[in-house]
Amino acid sequence: MxxxxxxxxxEGYAALNATSLLNEYYNRPAIAELAGDVAGRRVLDVGxxxxxxxxxxxxxxxIVTGIDSSAGMLEQARSRLGDAVDLxxxxxxxxxxxxxxxxxxxxxxxxxxxxxxxxPCLAELHRVLKPGGRLIxxxxxxxxxxxxxxxxxxxxxxxxVHRRTEEWELGGRTTxxxxxxxxLHAMTDAFAEAGFRIATISEPAPxxxxxxxxxxxxxxASGRFLAFLxxxxxxx
Numbered sequence: 577m578x579x580x581x582x583x584x585x586x587e588g589y590a591a592l593n594a595t596s597l598l599n600e601y602y603n604r605p606a607i608a609e610l611a612g613d614v615a616g617r618r619v620l621d622v623g624x625x626x627x628x629x630x631x632x633x634x635x636x637x638x639i640v641t642g643i644d645s646s647a648g649m650l651e652q653a654r655s656r657l658g659d660a661v662d663l664x665x666x667x668x669x670x671x672x673x674x675x676x677x678x679x680x681x682x683x684x685x686x687x688x689x690x691x692x693x694x695x696p697c698l699a700e701l702h703r704v705l706k707p708g709g710r711l712i713x714x715x716x717x718x719x720x721x722x723x724x725x726x727x728x729x730x731x732x733x734x735x736x737v738h739r740r741t742e743e744w745e746l747g748g749r750t751t752x753x754x755x756x757x758x759x760l761h762a763m764t765d766a767f768a769e770a771g772f773r774i775a776t777i778s779e780p781a782p783x784x785x786x787x788x789x790x791x792x793x794x795x796x797a798s799g800r801f802l803a804f805l806x807x808x809x810x811x812x
Contacts (some may be wrong), residue, residue, distance in 0.1 A: 581751040586648030588747025590626035601786035614638040617680040623687030627653030674704045685714040698770035705811040713807040720802040776808035
């Protein structure tokens with residue numbers, strides 16, 4: 577397995593996530609709400625990073641496993657969660673190291689957009705889920721990406737799958753990340769082709785605590801903004 581670009585910025589990225597509006601006050605609480613009661617359920621977090629979502633699931637009584645392509649990010653997760661949690665280096669572009677029908681739920685938060693082709697990964701996630709199990713997906717909202725590009729002077733069309741490369745600098749270290757942006761219909765088509773039924777589509781509001789931490793949100797009547805799109809999918 578090749579070295580992950582996140583290895584270079586693991587510590588800085590973990591620190592950023594712990595305080596950022598989009599991660600700590602938006603994505604993380606939205607996933608926890610969609611997951612609901614997970615006590616006693618076996619849950620796999622793919623692309624678990626430094627483990628904030630695993631920590632939430634563990635606190636709620638889930639039996640958790642986390643995988644990530646970055647050994648550096650998993651070091652951050654181990655410092656948060658301890659040695660008792662099952663954490664493994666694994667690449668979503670390759671077969672997963674689990675038996676069929678292993679998990680009740682899988683969480684894939686902000687990770688599928690690193691893959692040009694979702695089909696092999698979704699097939700693997702369906703395989704390791706028990707029949708009727710849930711896949712909870714969080715992705716960048718395709719409309720937010722489209723409008724951001726146009727507002728910055730770009731001319732990319734909304735439709736189609738597009739490569740996007742960004743250079744990130746965190747903690748005094750720099751890395752280059754590649755994302756694959758796709759429209760909503762490409763997401764839902766991929767889910768259906770992999771055997772998933774869409775149970776929920778969510779465009780969440782920030783957590784209530786966000787309004788104290790980021791008072792500028794109060795300028796908008798609803799406090800809502802376009803950022804991530806979340807799905808609850810059922811393996812059929």
